[in-house]
Amino acid sequence: MKRYRDIVGDGGSDIAGQIGEREARLRARMARIRRKIAVVSGKGGVGKSAVTANLAAALSAEGYAVGVLDADLNGPSIAKMLGVRVLSMDLLLASDETPVTWDATTQAEAYTWRGTMEANALREFLADTDWGALDLLLLDLPPGADRLPTVAGLVPDFTGAVVVTVPSEVSHLVVKKSITLARDTGARVLGLVENMAGYVCVQCGSLGTLFEGPGGERTATQCGIPFLGRVPFDPRLAAAADRGRAFVLEHAESLAGRALREIAARLTDGLG
Numbered sequence: 001m002k003r004y005r006d007i008v009g010d011g012g013s014d015i016a017g018q019i020g021e022r023e024a025r026l027r028a029r030m031a032r033i034r035r036k037i038a039v040v041s042g043k044g045g046v047g048k049s050a051v052t053a054n055l056a057a058a059l060s061a062e063g064y065a066v067g068v069l070d071a072d073l074n075g076p077s078i079a080k081m082l083g084v085r086v087l088s089m090d091l092l093l094a095s096d097e098t099p100v101t102w103d104a105t106t107q108a109e110a111y112t113w114r115g116t117m118e119a120n121a122l123r124e125f126l127a128d129t130d131w132g133a134l135d136l137l138l139l140d141l142p143p144g145a146d147r148l149p150t151v152a153g154l155v156p157d158f159t160g161a162v163v164v165t166v167p168s169e170v171s172h173l174v175v176k177k178s179i180t181l182a183r184d185t186g187a188r189v190l191g192l193v194e195n196m197a198g199y200v201c202v203q204c205g206s207l208g209t210l211f212e213g214p215g216g217e218r219t220a221t222q223c224g225i226p227f228l229g230r231v232p233f234d235p236r237l238a239a240a241a242d243r244g245r246a247f248v249l250e251h252a253e254s255l256a257g258r259a260l261r262e263i264a265a266r267l268t269d270g271l272g
Helices: 002-009 014-029 048-061 076-083 106-129 147-154 171-185 214-221 235-242 255-271
Strands: 035-040 066-070 134-142 162-163 189-200 227-233
Touching: 014 035, 014 106, 014 235, 035 048, 035 076, 035 147, 048 066, 048 076, 048 134, 048 162, 048 189, 048 235, 066 076, 066 106, 076 235, 106 147, 147 171, 162 171, 171 189, 171 214, 189 255, 214 227, 227 255
Parallel strands: 035 134, 035 162, 066 134, 162 189, 189 227
Antiparallel strands: none
């Protein structure tokens, strides 16, 4: 098992000096990135990482310089989905089966320290990576409303968050909590994406219902945020991710491909 200490080391004795240097390095790295955007969800299983990967590919295809940080340290997937060397904890592990474990005497202590360790790991990823000059940095966050405040506090000049949900009552209920928490912590919500909004038949191209529930426009209106669009589920989306290829580039004119490109355009138009 790969332990956090094995990955990042336990540092030297000049803790205050190291922290100051890292913060200065972080500010310098982030100063060269125009927009820092987190992609979040209230719950798992809504396809947030797939949306992140395909938005990054769509934006890159339009000429934007895009970086991606897989901020889901315990369930990283972006490197696999894109088939490239984006920054991800997955790239530092010995194999696909290796989990990240937190070095502590007991599991209770590990749970207590996990949040702090994760924040430190993300800080190092942001500060120690030569991102270069970027138009956008997309941060794929783990599921849960509580992760956004941590990232928003870490990233200087944080732009805001894109929220991903699916058209089910439970998912919309949870995503509203994420939006409320984002506002309570001062983070701007850039818009809502409704993923898996219908099922595309790959034989005939027709769109069928996949989930029953409230529409994304209604939830966005209730929360006072932009509705960026809906993406139907296409089985080729999952197949492309498994092969490390961007679906939005391979199937740009499919219903889902067009939807993803339109969402990317609305996102950048909203940023000005």
